Amino acid sequence: MTLQVIDAHLHIWDPAVQDLPWLAGLPALRSRYTIDDLAAHYAARHDVEFLGGVYVEVDAADPLLEDRLLYENKSPLILKRVMRTRVSPYMRLPVIADGIREPLHVASEPRGRVGEEGFLEGLRILADLGLPFDLCNRGDELPDMARALAKVPEETVVIDHLGNMPGLDEASKQSMRALGELPNVYVKVSGDDPVDPHIVEFIREAFGPGRLMYASNWPVVELNSSFDAHFTLMRALFGDDEDFFMRNACRAYGIDMPQR
Template identity: 45%
Template sequence: MMLEIVDSHFHIWDLNILNLPWLNSCAGIIKRSFSMDDIAKDYGQYDFNFKGGVYVEVDCDNAIQEDDYIFKLKSPYILARVMRARHLCEHMRLPIGIVGVREPLHIDSSPRGRCLERSFIQGLEVLAKQDLLFESCNRVDELEDLYNSIKQVPEAKVVINHCGNVSTLDESYKKAMTKLASLPNVYCKISGFTTDNKLFVKNLLDFISGTFDHSKLMYASNYPVVNLYSSFEDHLNCVREYFNDDLDIFSKNAKKLYKINRPQLFASVIKLRPEKAEYYKKLHANPFSSVNKMIRECGITKYKIWNRDDLLFSVMEYCGDDFEYDMAKMAQDPETNRWWKETDPCQKRIDGALKSEWWADMDLVYDLNK
């Protein structure tokens, strides 16, 4: 099967429109304009299906001008947008149509300890309430600060850019990244590292893939900035080789996190055995945490079950791109199977359910918003 790629982190800019002062320190390597056509051309060298990716802000000196430039582009390859927040706070500017924001924490103008400031934490709280992501590009020696900040807002979804900008795989880096990986909503992009030292690359990817849950990792090119420390081709090839073209790493995890797929709603019904009703409700009052985790990993973002007499009704929102793939993944999970061994005896099929159905599908007959 042809590999599908969703690039979770790329940049483009038109220097006739935008001013990027930081490019002055990059000599001639990337000090020119880059377009979506340039990215598509580079991906077009390979025999796979490049779907597009996530545009990430470029530290332009005029964030509103950058917003205007990006939102006027109609490229089908721009699947989601992460725009600039000059200063995370409770009243920050949040453009319509974004999936998240980034306040660069690694640049000279960002004071050390910035992510520990109360305004920053309030900004994380706002993003969490609006279900928006924070993209975190950090100085590597401040990853511990980031952990201490995020743990105060554990419901906030935070994406660590470029493996935390690591250059040396030392114990302080490992300790901080292990702490970050322990938080429930922290993700990591596989990007940002030099590829000339193969042993370093292997050790880094061994550590990252062994520390972060598989569902929290995503391929990212960092195009065209990747050319400052490696090359687009070398980075792509080394990540492909290490992860063996894993579909989750190269497209599915990013699609779910960045809500690239249009949500699908599924409604279903099943009978509840009266003698098991109280036990069933007790189970769901405190479900296995591993089961909830697997549900989310499989692209289900909302899931509710209601009860009336001997009937159970459920409504589920799915934001993945391959329902059969994700349901097969769930069915192979040992903890989910252990959960089903507890819940299935509490239920029975409704009359008229198909042999292939446990929960029976329900048809939509009215939608206020259509």
């Protein structure tokens, strides 16, 4: 049977149109990437049906321009849109947003930001609106994330890139176990470095199979690995598990379940 895939974390951009300051030191990624480019990677695998994926904000200098570009992009392969805002009780919520991300992993973000009361109140508002929050954090701040998110267990949180775990040190494991105990927290098995199978196995035990989801992180995955290597590893670790490759993303982001 053909494996149906929903990619829970993808980016598209055009440096000729958008200013992405973080690409300044990454010439390998200073190209135009479209959803059709990604679809071609999946099409090369004849036993896979790419249903589409979740667009995640690209830390652009002008998020309002990003809002417009995503509004104008009518590709049916963009199933949901996670847009950027600064989380607070009075945050700007793009009308096209199906979820929100505030990059917490960048140098400009103050440490401890996730524990600020305004941030937590913003998460409560997102929960009331039914909008998930994508968490992209510094790996060494996982203890802060666990303490803060325990105060807002009602919010659906999707942890990007395996929480950027620096390794299987005791502090990281303890924090991820605490996050795994929260009822509405999911984890994307993705990243721009090759994924460590030992970390994946630990995360699977901590969260259970119903809250892990496949994500390519394309095209950033091409920096230190490749789309093909990552996808091949995911199938080696998860087989053709429909929950991992499709259904868990549907549950987390409210995507209509495809019918066979």
